Amino acid sequence: MSGSPVILGLEAATGVSSVALMHGGQVITRRHDHGRARTDALLSLADELLAEAGVRRSALDAVACGRGPGGFTGVRIGVGVAQGIAMGVGCPVVGLSTLQILAETARAAHPGRQAIAALLDARMGEVYAGCYRVDDAGWTTAVGAEWLADPDTWALPTGDWLGVGSGFARFPALAHRDGLVGCEAGMVPEMHCAMALAAARFAAGEILRPEALEPRYLRDRVAHQTPVGGDG
Template sequence: MNLLAIDSSTLRSALALSVEGRDGPLLAYPEAGPRHGRLLVPTIRGLLDRGGLEPGHLGAVAVGLGPGSFTGLRVGVTAAKVLAYAVGCPVVGLSSLEALARGVPAEELRVEVAVDAQRGDLFSASFRRDDPGGPLLRQGPDRIVPAGAWAESLPEGALVVCPTPEKLGAVLPGHARLVPGDRAGPDGAVLLEMAAEAIALGRFADPWSLEPTYLRRSAAEEKRDARAASRP
């Protein structure tokens, strides 16, 4: 199956294309920054060209649902939904935080993922392995927590994955081990692996109802509601 995977939940997007009959995936990481969403569609087109494919040759499209950047998620999820609908292929939703966790070395037993949620908060998820090399097990749902509370609950020995480690600032405890920022972004090969697992289990989504995992309303939406509530 020809499979395209997309994640634009952080300031560095990751795209990956698995071409049937070809060894190894084709990977692309558009330039990081607040405007990376504009590069997403041209990068998808470039990946398909490199693989010798037309959009209609895709067997499925997978996309990271977040949580993460509101704008990035809207761009990525919309692109995946439109593409899947246009070519008539299934779409699969993935946890962006789990994808970040699965990018760390397999010998790590405790993995904590933290993504900047603005306003002093973090999107967070916890994972563990019972043995080195064993499966990575989720320890509860994705959540949004104040950065200070997250730091206080950080277990000893855990490896922290944060795409923007500078955002953790002074809250990061001294015992924390941190993945370097340039290696803490989404990995295209991991996205393809997660997508293949979901497809094998038949976990397809409805393109019309698939939505990002925001966990809270955007700042713009909250300001709009506050203005509306203050009107006489």
């Protein structure tokens, strides 16, 4: 395929839902921040973007989606809407971690920052956590696995880390952990910040059939895993 891909992106795993469209090398975006994700709101945002760009759904090359972790309902709705659109069009999907979308949002806001700790409030006294470093290509890459943890067990690999996400708002003491050089508890995952990453994954063939996209809840895995440590 010649030219840049046409990709619709959806992220709904937190209280803020965002939709983005990459078309002609440009990215436009919409967001819904009125509480819990809703299927009709996501579809409406997607249709607004497509209409603004003058793009038919049939022109989509792929649908990118944040697959969690995050709120159960939001993750399920985001994945379901992405699958529905992609199945209707007959295009593949690109699954992205919601924590990595948050890390990409932080990278975009702080271009010089090389290490980002993304924490989301997981309720039940726990956090979803992921650590990311910016690689030579400019993308965030995971340092170890994402995990679900008791905040008291959370520790950072060696380095100077920027902490972002609602986990820090829910547990303010985490902002004082060793290794953190800054914290933005109000930052949320914004899909438009991860569209270049989605396009790179698409170009590399890292795609799925819509029905193969699975939510990532983490809560069905063993909680209180040992956090990543050492030099990463």
